[in-house]
Amino acid sequence: MNGTPNFAGWRVTILAEDDTNTERLNRQLIVLGMRVTRQWKPIIVSELPDLVMVDVDRGWDELIPWSGDKPLRPVVAILGSEAPGRIAWALRQGAGAIIPKPVVASAVFPALVLAVSIHEERIKAAGRIAHLEERLKLRPVVFSAVERLKAERQIDDECAYAILRNCAMRRRLPVEQIAAFFLVGSETLSEVG
Template sequence: MTTRTPNFTGWRAVILSEADGNTDRLCRQLGLLGIAVSIQWTPLAAADLPDLVLIDADRGWDELLLFSDAAPACPVVALLGSEAPGRISFALRHGAGAIISKPVAASAVYPALVLAVSIHAERVEARRRIDHLEERLKLRPIVFAAIVRLKAERHIDDEKAYAILRDCAMRRRMPIEQLAAFFLGGSETLREVG
């Protein structure tokens, strides 16, 4: 997947951390990138989801973010000064696509943002593909039923019945599951094949 380097101008970011020297450096660097920044050490509100979240993974707790299970609603960057496995696990569990180590170095901010945005886009696309495939999988019994009906009506084997469905679907540029449903519903006779 080729990803363009994002332009962050006009983005909104929330830093979930207590204000300190690290947040000062982050705010300065994010501002240079055109990102409007707010700092809070209270749970993120669902009504006001930013474009980007940076979270202090050293001190964060589960309720600080509205999402978990590595399926964040927006790109997440973890701020991490500890090598503790539990803190790294916390960052991963909350969908961090990148880590900025503390103390924050200005040169680490932009690459981490680009990486987090890219990882988030890949996760969203993967979830979309999985959802699509799961939906098609749910419809497989309809395709099977259409194959059984074609076999009975035309006295052909499984392979030939499937080939008829597939070829008709390809000719009409529609998913085979949709064509099978039309065929079973009686609105499609598949006359042009066989």
């Protein structure tokens, strides 16, 4: 995250029953310019807010419509208990920050910033992993292109890979894409080697 976010206009859903903690939380979120909804029923996916805050002490699995490894929104846990099971549940829901009970105003903004930052980092990490997994799936294509270059040009592995790599760098394309083009015949690699 670059800088501290401005939460003005953000929609936040507090998943909790009415009590003094939710009243304090509601007041502080309004001060930050957020539009607050409080409910004690599951969130509907088509009505996702920008941020979710959940009473972890009483929450249940169907309250939030995602699993913890892929939260669709930043999550802040509101927690009064030290029970390991409740903390584990919060993590499974994707909580990126905790606001302890009793809620104090000074704890709200840092928790929001932390939850949003962690959520953004999770999204970036998932993107990097997906990209690397895709490249890994294409390694056999690169291997086949190297083998074909070796056979056609009577060169070793290192030279064949260097040809692919140099062509990819010159064209600013991934090595895997150049290898695939070469194998299907749309790339001859004639300008190299």
